[in-house]
Amino acid sequence: MKREKILIVGTGAMASLFAARLAGVAEVTLLGMWEEGLDALETQGVRLVETGETEESFAVRVARSPEACTGAKMAIVLVKAWQTRRAADQLADCLHPRGIALTLQNGLGNQEILEGALGVERVGFGVTTTGATILDPGRVRSGGKGPIHFKPQPSMNPLVELLTKAGFEMDPVEDVQGLLWGKLVINAGINPLTALLEVPNGALLASSSIMEVMVSAAEETASVAAALGVKLPFADPGAQVMDVARSTGENISSMLQDIHRGAPTEIDAISGAIVREGERAGIATPINWTLWHLVQGKVMLKQGRDR
Secondary structure (H helix, E strand, O other): OOOEEEEEEOOOHHHHHHHHHHOOOEEEEEEOOOHHHHHHHHHHOEEEEOOOOOEEEEOOEEEOOHHHHOOEEEEEEOOOHHHHHHHHHHHHHHEEEEEEEEEOOOOOOHHHHHHHHHOHHHEEEEEEOOOEEEEEOOEEEEOOOOOEEEOOOHHHHHHHHHHHHOOOOEEEOOOHHHHHHHHHHHHHHHHHHHHHHOOOHHHHHHOHHHHHHHHHHHHHHHHHHHHOOOOOOOOOHHHHHHHHHHHOOOOOOHHHHHHHHOOOOOOHHHHHHHHHHHHHHOOOOHHHHHHHHHHHHHHHHHOOOOO
16 A cells, blocks of 8 residues: 655654654655764664653655655655745755645744745644654654644645644644744743753753743743734743743753754744844843843854854
């Protein structure tokens, strides 16, 4: 029986996790630029470490250019926000004219970049709280399962069916924008602080001073959302960010993973985007502005480029 084909754009933690989950029900190809990751995936498959340290390997295909995956009818975009424009250009070359590319990325602006390159009808929009940590190239640890909330549209149906078959909980929601901002509120409070302090999520609760900054960043982000008319999926952003830090206590945030690897972070699409949206809405965002610039500075210092 012929298996469905799916393209995953990215080779990092989330891309590897989705590849492993989907490999049992589809022929998975990962398109990326990280040579070390592509080499590992090509020779050893994607290796998934579950709770309890059990590890399993899944065979996948790799593509180093869009020419190697032309005609893709289903794609999931799981690159970092700073890589979205490149991913959009690649998909413009390889996505089928009636194909669909679903973004499940962090931060603001990804959907708009993809729609600019592919057209609104070929872009799906979703949010997930599923987490993952990259251990080695092509080797990932699951950070727990979470639902995929997505905006329903007819072209999404085959991809939704495939993801459901792979064990993902699919939740159609009309107001995905509210959920995206809800995730942004949490990311704004947790990710920059874990990156700056180089601690897992739960360690942010060990100090009242750190908690105060975390809660302030979340509440400031919620104020911007309210000014833009966005309805969040929770009433108390401060309580919510503390709950998430507690429930994901052992997780290493994606931003801290980037810091550890000496890679660019998504700070511009998180704290930076909140500052820009705050300016548009007339809301002051001093906490997010400070976190934005501190993380930028830390990255430059790590890379030895700070002047």
